[in-house]
Every structure is written in C-alpha cells, then in structure tokens.
Amino acid sequence: MSGIMPYAGLVSFLRATAHLEDVAPQAVVLGIPTDFGASHRPGTRFGPRVIREASLQYAYDPVAEGLYDIELGKTILSGLKIEDRGDVPVEPAAIEANLAAIEAAAGTLFRQGVFPVFLGGDHSITYPILKGLAHPSVFLVHLDAHADFDSTFESPYTHGSAMRRVMKNGLVSGIVQVGLRGLLSDKADVETARRHGARQFTAFQVEEKGIGPVLEVIPEGAEVYLSLDIDVFDPTVAPGTGTPEPGGLSYRQVTALLRGIARKARIKGLDVVEVNPLYDPAGITALLAARVIIDVMGMILG
Numbered sequence: 401m402s403g404i405m406p407y408a409g410l411v412s413f414l415r416a417t418a419h420l421e422d423v424a425p426q427a428v429v430l431g432i433p434t435d436f437g438a439s440h441r442p443g444t445r446f447g448p449r450v451i452r453e454a455s456l457q458y459a460y461d462p463v464a465e466g467l468y469d470i471e472l473g474k475t476i477l478s479g480l481k482i483e484d485r486g487d488v489p490v491e492p493a494a495i496e497a498n499l500a501a502i503e504a505a506a507g508t509l510f511r512q513g514v515f516p517v518f519l520g521g522d523h524s525i526t527y528p529i530l531k532g533l534a535h536p537s538v539f540l541v542h543l544d545a546h547a548d549f550d551s552t553f554e555s556p557y558t559h560g561s562a563m564r565r566v567m568k569n570g571l572v573s574g575i576v577q578v579g580l581r582g583l584l585s586d587k588a589d590v591e592t593a594r595r596h597g598a599r600q601f602t603a604f605q606v607e608e609k610g611i612g613p614v615l616e617v618i619p620e621g622a623e624v625y626l627s628l629d630i631d632v633f634d635p636t637v638a639p640g641t642g643t644p645e646p647g648g649l650s651y652r653q654v655t656a657l658l659r660g661i662a663r664k665a666r667i668k669g670l671d672v673v674e675v676n677p678l679y680d681p682a683g684i685t686a687l688l689a690a691r692v693i694i695d696v697m698g699m700i701l702g
C-alpha cells in the first residue's frame with residue numbers, strides 16, 4: 401500500500417480520470433443522480449457521489465496496478481483502463497429531458513463498446529439505459545427485493561414500474577428476477593410480470609435452493625444486462641435505500657450468483673441503483689455497492 405490516502409485527493413470511482421489520453425478505456429463509470437422516480441424516501445440523487453467516495457477505500461494505488469483478491473488468489477483490474485465520466489446532467493422535475501439525456505448517454509457508451517457501469521440514481525434509470533442499449537436480444541438479470549411491475553401510480557416514470565416498461569416495450573429478450581420478497585409487489589403485478597415471461601426467484605428460494613436454479617434459466621452464452629437494486633441485499637448490510645425489505649440476500653450469495661452469470665453469459669453492462677446515503681449512517685451501503693461493482697469489473701475484464 402502506498403500512494404494517496406482514501407480520505408485525500410479528488411473523488412472519482414477508484415480515482416479513475418475523466419478522460420484517458422489517447423487510450424480507449426475498457427470500462428466507463430457514469431453517474432445518474434436521480435430520485436424523481438422514488439415512491440417513498442428520496443435521496444438516491446446522492447448515490448453516485450457516495451459510491452465513488454466509498455470506492456476510494458480500494459484506491460491507494462492507481463487502479464491499473466490492480467487489486468489482489470485474497471479469496472480468489474489473484475489480482476483483478478490489473479492494467480485495466482477505467483474512465484469515470486462524471487454524471488449525466490439531470491435536473492429536478494425535467495423528467496422527459498432527463499430520460500432522453502440518460503438514453504443518449506447510455507447509447508453512446510454501448511456504441512463505443514466499453515463496459516458501462518451506471519451508478520444510480522433510482523431504478524427508473526434502467527428503462528432509458530436499456531432504450532439506449534437498443535439491443536432487444538439482451539437478457540435482463542434483475543436483482544431486487546421488488547418485482548418493479550407496479551401499476552399503482554398514474555405516472556409511468558416511477559422506480560417501482562421500471563421493469564413493466566422494459567418488458568412492455570420489448571427492450572429485452574427475457575428477464576429473471578432474483579431476491580424478491582416483502583409486501584409491496586402486488587399479486588396482479590407479479591402475475592403481469594410472469595405473463596411477460598419473467599422467471600422469479602424469491603429470497604427464501606435462493607436461501608433454500610442456492611443459486612443453481614437461477615443460473616439454469618440464463619441462456620448459455622447469452623448477452624446479459626445486470627440491473628442491481630441495492631435493496632436485493634438484506635437491510636442489515638444495505639440499510640441505505642428508500643424501500644428496504646427484511647430477509648434479503650447476503651454479499652456472498654449475490655457475489656456467487658454474479659460469478660456464475662459471468663462464467664455462463666456475456667455481461668454487457670451493469671447498473672447499481674437505489675443507494676440512498678440519507679439512510680446509510682455508517683456508509684456500508686455505498687461501500688457494498690462500490691465493492692460489487694469492483695467485483696463485477698474483475699469478473700468481466702479480469
């Protein structure tokens with residue numbers, strides 16, 4: 401360990417720079433600081449900033465020097481070129497303009513062929529991200545306490561109905577939802593999800609049967625997009641979120657699942673949404689989000 405202390409210097413994800421000189425990056429981090437879709441407790445507009453700050457725990461040295469993972473027995477991210485391009489310029493109450501800006505920014509990243517990591521923001525961002533991807537053969541892996549097929553609200557833009565919009569508009573070829581639980585996914589909405597072909601695994605099912613049945617429904621070699629609502633985790637490890645639900649998954653369960661997906665499929669992009677620092681006094685939710693992102697980058701890019 402040497403270099404810059406985690407508490408010092410400028411804040412960006414793993415201290416990645418905004419633009420690399422003459423070098424195409426393999427991964428780009430882009431913040432989307434929204435909470436216009438929040439149905440309950442807002443504050444996810446501060447998510448990208450705290451995830452970046454938490455990532456500095458792992459950024460004593462330049463990211464390209466890599467991080468040794470003692471559990472894997474190998475160094476990840478070695479030689480990797482990551483850019484942190486800051487945030488999509490969203491603003492309060494300009495929902496249509498925000499959605500268009502998110503779609504355009506996501507589209508640019510996908511066309512550039514980099515591995516994009518989107519820092520939410522509330523879950524409503526996944527719909528414009530997938531519109532920007534414009535690749536309907538992609539398979540969606542949705543990790544969340546909630547099915548997000550809500551039909552309660554008049555607005556079509558809430559975070560609780562993101563997956564309904566994704567499926568209704570044919571933005572993906574299929575969806576598996578993992579970690580579902582709680583009392584906020586209505587029976588009718590869950591059934592609508594299933595009519596759209598959603599394969600659903602509750603948190604208890606994952607606890608009892610492991611990740612094997614989830615991996616079975618992901619097509620071998622498929623192109624996959626990952627959308628991870630931080631509330632898929634148990635609130636004891638991820639309290640900082642707007643709609644926590646008891647009985648969530650552990651870091652180990654989610655990491656094992658992500659490793660299995662990375663082995664079986666080709667992950668095209670990732671969003672981590674719903675980190676809300678207003679309910680995260682010890683910063684452990686932001687740290688968990690940063691760690692999962694680093695882990696996935698290591699799985700995909702080595």
Ligand SMILES: [Mn+2]
Binds near residue numbers: 546629632643
């Ligand atoms: Mn959720």
